[in-house]
Amino acid sequence: MVYYFSFRVVQSNIGHMLNGLGLGLFIGVISLFFGIILGLIVAFAAVSSNRAFNNIATWYTVFFRNIPLLLLAFIVYFGLPDVGIMMERKVSFIFTLSLYAGAYMAEIFRAGLQAIPKGIIEAGQVIGLTRFHICWNIQLPIMFRNVLPSMSNVLISLFKDTSLAASITVPELTYFARKLNVETFRVLEAWLSAAFLYIVTCYLMAYLLRKLEHKLRIE
Amino acid sequence: MSELVLKINNLKKWYGTNKVFEDVCLEVRPKEVVSIIGPSGSGKTTLLRCIMLLEKFQEGSIILDGDEVGYHNVNGKRKRYSEKVISSQRILTGIVFQSLNLFPHLTALKNVVLGLIKVKHMDKSEAEKIGIKLLERVDLGEKLHSYPSKLSGGQQQRVAIARAIAMNPKILLFDEVTSALDPELIGEVLNVIKQLAKDGTTMLIVTHEMSFAYEVSDKVVFMDAGKVADIGTPQEIFIERNSPRLKEFLSTFNA
Amino acid sequence: MFRILYNFRIALFFGTMNMVTATFFAIIIGTTLGILFGFILCYGNKYVKFPFRLYVDLVRGIPALVLIFSIYYILGFFLSRVGINLDNLKSGIIALSAFSAAQVAEITRGALQSIPKDQIEAGKAIGLSFDKIFIFILFPQAIAKIVPPWINTATEMCKGTTLLSLIGVRELLLTASQLIATSGDALVYYMFIGLIFFLVNTLIQLFGKLLEKKVSFYQL
Numbered sequence: 001m002v003y004y005f006s007f008r009v010v011q012s013n014i015g016h017m018l019n020g021l022g023l024g025l026f027i028g029v030i031s032l033f034f035g036i037i038l039g040l041i042v043a044f045a046a047v048s049s050n051r052a053f054n055n056i057a058t059w060y061t062v063f064f065r066n067i068p069l070l071l072l073a074f075i076v077y078f079g080l081p082d083v084g085i086m087m088e089r090k091v092s093f094i095f096t097l098s099l100y101a102g103a104y105m106a107e108i109f110r111a112g113l114q115a116i117p118k119g120i121i122e123a124g125q126v127i128g129l130t131r132f133h134i135c136w137n138i139q140l141p142i143m144f145r146n147v148l149p150s151m152s153n154v155l156i157s158l159f160k161d162t163s164l165a166a167s168i169t170v171p172e173l174t175y176f177a178r179k180l181n182v183e184t185f186r187v188l189e190a191w192l193s194a195a196f197l198y199i200v201t202c203y204l205m206a207y208l209l210r211k212l213e214h215k216l217r218i219e
Numbered sequence: 220m221s222e223l224v225l226k227i228n229n230l231k232k233w234y235g236t237n238k239v240f241e242d243v244c245l246e247v248r249p250k251e252v253v254s255i256i257g258p259s260g261s262g263k264t265t266l267l268r269c270i271m272l273l274e275k276f277q278e279g280s281i282i283l284d285g286d287e288v289g290y291h292n293v294n295g296k297r298k299r300y301s302e303k304v305i306s307s308q309r310i311l312t313g314i315v316f317q318s319l320n321l322f323p324h325l326t327a328l329k330n331v332v333l334g335l336i337k338v339k340h341m342d343k344s345e346a347e348k349i350g351i352k353l354l355e356r357v358d359l360g361e362k363l364h365s366y367p368s369k370l371s372g373g374q375q376q377r378v379a380i381a382r383a384i385a386m387n388p389k390i391l392l393f394d395e396v397t398s399a400l401d402p403e404l405i406g407e408v409l410n411v412i413k414q415l416a417k418d419g420t421t422m423l424i425v426t427h428e429m430s431f432a433y434e435v436s437d438k439v440v441f442m443d444a445g446k447v448a449d450i451g452t453p454q455e456i457f458i459e460r461n462s463p464r465l466k467e468f469l470s471t472f473n474a
Numbered sequence: 475m476f477r478i479l480y481n482f483r484i485a486l487f488f489g490t491m492n493m494v495t496a497t498f499f500a501i502i503i504g505t506t507l508g509i510l511f512g513f514i515l516c517y518g519n520k521y522v523k524f525p526f527r528l529y530v531d532l533v534r535g536i537p538a539l540v541l542i543f544s545i546y547y548i549l550g551f552f553l554s555r556v557g558i559n560l561d562n563l564k565s566g567i568i569a570l571s572a573f574s575a576a577q578v579a580e581i582t583r584g585a586l587q588s589i590p591k592d593q594i595e596a597g598k599a600i601g602l603s604f605d606k607i608f609i610f611i612l613f614p615q616a617i618a619k620i621v622p623p624w625i626n627t628a629t630e631m632c633k634g635t636t637l638l639s640l641i642g643v644r645e646l647l648l649t650a651s652q653l654i655a656t657s658g659d660a661l662v663y664y665m666f667i668g669l670i671f672f673l674v675n676t677l678i679q680l681f682g683k684l685l686e687k688k689v690s691f692y693q694l
């Protein structure tokens with residue numbers, strides 16, 4: 001069984017693939033950004049004393065963690081037009097991924113907030129800090145430092161999830177790999193190079209994020 | 220020679236360039252209780268672990284009940300026995316650790332009988348009869364089916380003692396078993412050990428509890444900086460205190 | 475809406491069956507292999523560990539979709555050369571199993587490494603050999619730490635079956651898309667499918683919580 005490698009196909013397509021990779025990173029980071037904002041809101045709703053907020057938060061998290069991301073992407077891109085909401089492909093996927101990320105971030109933030117000893121919050125209260133100051137100056141900094149490792153993991157997962165955008169023809173790395181495969185039948189070159197790019201990117205991200213964690217931990 | 224339960228000949232162990240202990244010689248007769256005292260880092264715990272074959276040593280020999288354990292001569296070269304043989308040699312000694320090491324997912328009774336069932340291949344009901352008796356002996360008859368997480372530190376140590384005795388070892392080793400306990404729980408454990416001594420159990424005890432060592436021992440060994448610095452009766456070691464180093468060490472205890 | 479669902483009931487039934495089959499096998503195969511790999515990664519020497527470490531790191535560095543496509547196209551290509559035709563459901567299950575095995579391996583490795591080394595010594599002290607120490611002492615404690623993250627992996631497998639629609643497996647998502655192609659409305663039908671996934675995942679999590687209770691009985 002012989003297979004003749006032809007890396008020339010990779011060479012001529014490398015531009016597209018790298019662009020796709022860049023787009024994937026871009027989508028991942030933007031979705032993380034929105035996901036963090038959503039997650040913060042939902043996490044505070046989850047720990048608040050308002051029963052209604054608690055319930056909404058729980059439903060949100062449970063819903064988005066039990067529904068497949070691909071289905072969600074289809075709902076947003078193919079389904080929402082039924083009720084008049086139409087989005088361009090990239091925008092719709094970023095919207096989807098942000099909602100999805102929000103649910104995971106909400107869980108992480110909720111656990112992070114609940115892990116802060118009550119004594120620290122009381123210490124803030126007794127020196128007269130307002131709820132806002134306690135939240136902004138005490139809770140959030142402590143929480144972020146604690147959840148940084150989990151957040152790094154989520155970022156890397158989100159980046160890998162961007163591959164699903166290929167299913168709604170967003171010109172992302174996986175989309176080009178499949179195109180290359182289908183057009184040239186060069187199975188190994190197409191998929192090995194895509195896998196290589198993903199692995200290298202994930203490792204670089206993990207490495208850089210770990211260095212960031214280390215830097216922040218010394219304080 | 221075969222009268223001695225334990226004989227250690229010129230034991231030497233080093234770790235990289237660090238000498239852990241050297242020229243260690245020790246004899247323990249049947250029903251004798253020997254205490255080992257000394258400053259931290261003097262090699263006491265490592266010595267016990269070597270006797271237990273949990274650690275390797277480079278020179279010397281350990282003879283348990285007449286047979287050399289751990290190493291033997293193969294064509295003139297010194298070789299460590301295979302893991303299988305070592306497993307079987309380990310039941311000659313029993314050890315109670317400083318940090319408990321009870322199996323958290325087993326009840327007190329199951330902790331005690333695990334070895335009997337799996338190593339000695341005893342029948343379950345037979346093993347449990349022995350286990351119940353032992354737990355009653357350490358005053359835990361009502362806690363047979365309790366999990367370690369529900370027992371106090373002192374109770375856990377007593378289960379650990381019952382577990383060690385269950386395998387019917389020739390000699391019982393104790394590695395600073397009360398050092399990790401709250402003060403009010405130390406007494407119950409020491410009482411169990413005192414009772415064991417009365418019952419004629421051969422024991423080797425590493426401890427910081429000086430008055431206890433004085434009370435219960437037939438012989439006291441003082442280890443310092445990896446060597447056996449002094450051996451004597453409790454009277455000789457604790458009261459007469461002949462060497463300056465010994466004096467210095469004991470003065471920190473106000474015994 | 476219900477009329478159309480009724481008309482498609484057979485397709486939907488088979489779609490659900492395929493989803494459940496794929497989920498089931500992916501979980502079973504992945505968990506079994508994963509625990510084995512995790513054991514090797516924890517206790518093996520560096521030569522034995524190496525291929526498994528490589529495998530786990532490679533699989534976790536690529537998206538599940540890329541793994542599914544790769545196995546489908548590459549395996550399909552080479553196997554067809556030797557006359558074996560792999561249907562897409564099987565290659566999908568292989569891919570999902572490979573993916574979950576890597577995750578479970580990491581979970582298992584972490585759980586085993588978190589058991590204090592003293593436990594091994596305590597087992598040695600009463601004369602147990604290592605295999606018995608593993609079966610009666612280490613594994614029962616490790617399993618309590620493995621189950622919670624494993625529930626996560628199991629639900630990921632269930633959700634991952636939707637990715638198989640992209641290699642032509644007639645699971646729920648693809649069936650729904652086909653249904654929508656004839657009916658025109660999209661949102662309601664996709665949400666209906668979402669409901670099914672929600673139910674199945676909730677069942678998995680319920681099962682998982684029961685399992686968790688059973689293996690953590692001894693903890694405070």
